[in-house]
Amino acid sequence: MTTPVSTVMSPARYVQGKDAITRIGEFVEPIGKRPLIVADDVVWGIVEEAVRTAFDAAGIPVERIGFGRFATPSAVDTLVDAIREHDVDVVVGVGGGSAIDAAKAAGHLTEIRWVSVPTAASTDAPTSALAVIYSEEGEFLEYRFFPHNPDLVLIDTNLVAHAPVQFLVAGIGDALATWVEARAAKRANADTMAGGLQTETGVALAELSWRLLHENALQAVEAVRARVVTPALEKVVEANTLLSGLGFESGGLAAAHAIHNGLTAAPQTHGLAHGQKVNVGTVAQLVLEGAPAQEIEDFVVFTTKVGLPNTLTEIGLTVDDSDELRAVAEAATEAGETIHNMPFPVTAEMVVDALVAIEGIARRIRADHGLPEPELYRHH
Known part of the structure; x- marks a missing residue:
């Protein structure tokens, strides 16, 4: 019989503040040199300039893939294929909880590191070592659990202030x-x-x-x-x-x-x-x-x-x-x-x-x- 233990889990690093997105390159650079950014078109339109500028300053290339509405099994599989195709060493989920969860799930399957960059304070999903997987219609399917939390959670409170x-x-x-x-x-x-x-x-x-x-x-x-x-x-x-x-x-x-x-x-x-x-x-x-x-x-x-x-x-x-x-x-x-x-x-x-x-x-x-x-x- 396994001896019960108490445990606490947390991200390796948490960064919060006004205009924090402008320093994303500085905080991602120690984690990985070949990131894949996961963000839908609306979110990318808001953050692209700041992210590109910050990554350029850190000497990091920018590769971005779009995202739909829900973290579905097929959405995760699509990200897995993209990670392998581009030889990525860190996946960066930018936007809402589903994009971030899909990035975490894909990072786990490909055995690379992952980063959460929520653009709104709409859920507590970004810090966790799990993903919530939904059907295409938005029905809950399962929790997927991972052995560790994100290597970095970065949230820009100015983005939060300008979100709905x-x-x-x-x-x-x-x-x-x-x-x-x-x-x-x-x-x-x-x-x-x-x-x-x-x-x-x-x-x-x-x-x-x-x-x-x-x-x-x-x-x-x-x-x-x-x-x-x-x-x-x-x-x-x-x-x-x-x-x-x-x-x-x-x-x-x-x-x-x-x-x-x-x-x-x-x-x-x-x-x-x-x-x-x-x-x-x-x-x-x-x-x-x-x-x-x-x-x-x-x-x-x-x-x-x-x-x-x-x-x-x-x-x-x-x-x-x-x-x-x-x-x-x-x-x-x-x-x-x-x-x-x-x-x-x-x-x-x-x-x-x-x-x-x-x-x-x-x-x-x-x-x-x-x-x-x-x-x-x-x-x-």
Whole structure:
């Protein structure tokens, strides 16, 4: 029998700051001399000049390949072929979580190093040693785990400030789940995504992410609306990207992300961001675990003010969509899903009940606080 151990994983280096993209050559050069950049056309149009200038200064050639919408098995295989064709020694994922995940997966398969360069603080994926793989339609297929984290994570907060505000908001939704899930996993003494028991470090970082978000999220959202970098934005970018990344990986996932994965089985949700669906999962987890009424109320009020969905209505579902909710719940409770890290057994029926319950709970809380009634989120 293998002796259980506690473990924590992290990127080899994390770099964050205004105009950090202008120094990418300096930080990539010690890692590899023949990079392949993975970026979609929109992202490349934004960063190309800065990346080329920085790589030229470091004497590094620029080879770039485009990317679609999702990290699918075929997208990963395409990158593997490109890496081998160009004799690449480091793959650099630039843009959103899926481009970065595909780059990580391809780097692992070709046994080269990899770098994450998120252009928005929209998920905690960039720091992790795993990739989330989807179907062409955006349905969750699997997690792929790797033996190490990225060699470098570099995030330019000026790019974050100029990205659409809903990206930052989605990242806040993803990061808020981290502490709620880590504390549940702690009660269950569950294994984490890092392949061992929790460390106190992982749990503490998850809680720090939660605290920074509650203190700074509303101000950070306003900073992005104004397209400026402020100390509040810097703290939220760190919470969304680094602290949440370390916190989920070494602190443990539970129901919120499993319910997110289940929600991808409902076509109505396919246009929504990862963090939007995760936030609905977090509210459902709070209901599942019988969290204190005040805690649920505070979470609904805060996430409504931030601009996150906390009802079925906002993600295109209703309490009467029995077939869809059943499919979501069954996917969320499949064997191996992180919902089984909860400190009690969870069934599909319990998930359906929690998802139905959040609609009325959130509507009542929002009405009591004079907050807007739920409306369908515009997909993007």
